[in-house]
Amino acid sequence: MEQQHTLHIVDGSSRARAEQAHLGFDIGHHCEVYADVDELIAAAPDRGVVIACDEEGRGSVAQVLRRLAYAGLWLPVVATSSDPRPGRVVAAIKAGALDYLRLPLQVERLAETVVRIAEEAEAYGIARRKMIDARNRLATLSPREREVLDWLAEGRSNKMIARELAISPRTVEIHRANMMSKLGAHHAAEAVRLRIEAHLDGVQASFA
The missing domain is CATH 1.10.10.10 (Winged helix-like DNA-binding domain superfamily/Winged helix DNA-binding domain)
Incomplete structure (x- = not known):
């Protein structure tokens, strides 16, 4: 049985948060939802994978990464968007996102991404701290x-x-x-x- 991980879902749309959380639960993970990065920082989680929206009007992954670094929270971040344009994908990866997933999320893709990134979360945190x-x-x-x-x-x-x-x-x-x-x-x-x-x-x- 695969290890359960915690997914921290950051999205300005309550419907999108609910859909992603439902999918996360379906593949055996625990999910926490946040309307914005302020709510995430207030919760101050020390483990898990952040799934953050990267669409105009609903948030920016680059902003999420900056805020997390400033708060000293070194969690791996995955960007999501219904329209992952090349420019936004490159900007998110440059900012430190470890992957970029298209919405609506696909079960297989999400499951593979979470397992891969969660296993490397400690190494990511160390590397991210060094980079900042x-x-x-x-x-x-x-x-x-x-x-x-x-x-x-x-x-x-x-x-x-x-x-x-x-x-x-x-x-x-x-x-x-x-x-x-x-x-x-x-x-x-x-x-x-x-x-x-x-x-x-x-x-x-x-x-x-």
């Missing part, structure tokens, strides 16, 4: 310090970065030192690792 921490640190950098870090990640030396940015090697050293200090990095590899953990080069990978 890395992004917060990188946000403290000046544009020039960020450029130095980007070129450093490409394996460029100070002299090579100086040529790329049309500044002196000494100026690169100053920006590099400031960058390392702000990031709390003790060596270049640690600064580059933070940049990678921030997932700023493209769509965040699913933990499939």
Whole structure:
């Protein structure tokens, strides 16, 4: 028998919430429903999978993820929409959603997604915390310090970065030192690792 998981369903439509909860119960999981992310945060669940609507007028998954991170709730999030347009799907995945399901939900697809993601919830939480921490640190950098870090990640030396940015090697050293200090990095590899953990080069990978 498959393990029961808790589905936290966030949707501005009471009918949609009821339909999704009914389906979740049918496949053997416990469901909690919320009209918006504020209700979810007030409940402060420490486990489960969030199923969040990503449609105009009914909520944004990116907003849900931001709010959960701010509240220190590291739950895996799955986006849902009756019209999953490519742009919204990409935006949701970039924000940290682990999957994107079309409404109305299909039993097989939902069951597979919940089991896969729930099994990796702990790893997701750790990775998500690292990503948010890395992004917060990188946000403290000046544009020039960020450029130095980007070129450093490409394996460029100070002299090579100086040529790329049309500044002196000494100026690169100053920006590099400031960058390392702000990031709390003790060596270049640690600064580059933070940049990678921030997932700023493209769509965040699913933990499939």
